[in-house]
Amino acid sequence: MSQFEPTIVAFVCNWCTYTAADLAGTSRMLQPYNVKLIRMMCTGMVDPKYIIRALLSGADAVLVSGCHPGDCHYINGNYKARRRVKLLQEMLAQFGIDQRRLKLTWIGASEGNDFARTVAELVEEIRALGPNEARAVATL
């Protein structure tokens, strides 16, 4: 039996995590290919409805990753994102969506290593968790 390959949608900030992902790539670090990156200008722009949309469309996990506290180019977008992710985790848990399927991290532009490791760990964690139930429900 082939092993379950999770699909992960990552909303990443242009100024930090996206750059880190780029760095991981140009440094030829080994990375799982399960992650679909969506580049945002700031995590503060990640509207909850797009996270919900991704999860209902069958993404097995969503990663939101931005600048470290104090480093957000729009001053506090990352703190606002944290509240929104918290809200969604709380909400989605009611419907049996494991909170690990929605992850928030801070990864700075120079932290290519961190990005590669975070993504690899997330893929393993979600692989162990199994597919998102949304894949099997046809009426969402």
Next chain:
Amino acid sequence: MATIARIDIDETGPVRAVQGFLKTLLARGGVDAVLTPAHLVPAGTVMPTLISDPEALERADPLSPAFPLNAARLVSRLTRGSTSGRHVAAVLRPCEIRAFIELVKLNQGGLDNVLLIGLDCPGAMTNADFRVFGLEGDPLERTREFLRAVAGGESRPGGRSLAGACRVCEHPAPEGADLILGLHGADLDRAIPVLGNTARGEGVLTRLGLPDAPGAPGRREALDALTARNTAARDAMFEATAARTASLAGLAEYLSGCVNCYNCRVACPVCYCKECVFLTDVFDYKPDQYLGWARKRGAIKLPADTVFFHLTRLAHMSTACVGCGQCSNACPNDVPVMELFRTVAERTQGAFGYQPGRSPDEAPPMTVFREDEFSEMTGEAH
């Protein structure tokens, strides 16, 4: 000590007595008009009505079990950006006041030119039940009959259950009101206590020259008993709803009657967006998209995005849900929307220690943040 006056009730009954109080308010309370539920002329149901002619108060009936809509949005209209110096009094249920306070926080209403008169809420009927119960015979008599049954502790006053939202309402007193009509525990053959609950309320009460009341005997006890009963019912409702929606499949089944008419959103007093994203073309898909989904999954139900709509609405406003039940009241397909929204709201409001409508000074959770919170989410040490 708070000022307490009383509205005496004679043989014409409590509704006439409250009408008399509202007339006094128009005459001496410094208000130019009163927004109150009233029986429509020449006939029809009960609707919020803005009354400036004391004669028209003969149709006012804020004690009626009719609750056709949450009037918070209407009070917004009457208060937002008002500069005329003219004042209105609004007679509201507790959940209407809480919703209005939420709107004030979002600058969709103002507190400056309004006197909030809150009812100790006896509960309300669904629109469907009220149509059967309330529209026959002398409407004021029907209200009196309803109040008697509620005061007597009947679980089905007037032969109808109270609306589901009212049966699980743990806030049946209008905490945020300027003046409180203290119905809980009152002897409705004798008098209704009026409690000054804010400085503004006290000021108005003093001007009205109503007889003093020694207090509101029995109110605290009645309120505590009602709150305890409703809280127990609420917790049972939470448990049942959580069990039914514990998976996405369960949630999909729970919402399976939904046709995306968005009535629940329109009826919701705290759905605050001026333009709902679901009315824009953001989630208008091309025909190929549907066909693609159908091919990929084998089948998709249409309309699509019913669960998506509710989850998005929950993300937007569950922290502000005041439990008024108008979403369920408005649903053409009897989807138990209130139960779902309250169950999730309990979680989301709890996560931020937020209670909607408690105070105009508490910021809605998604409009603020602290640097030193939720650091466990990212594993950062602060």
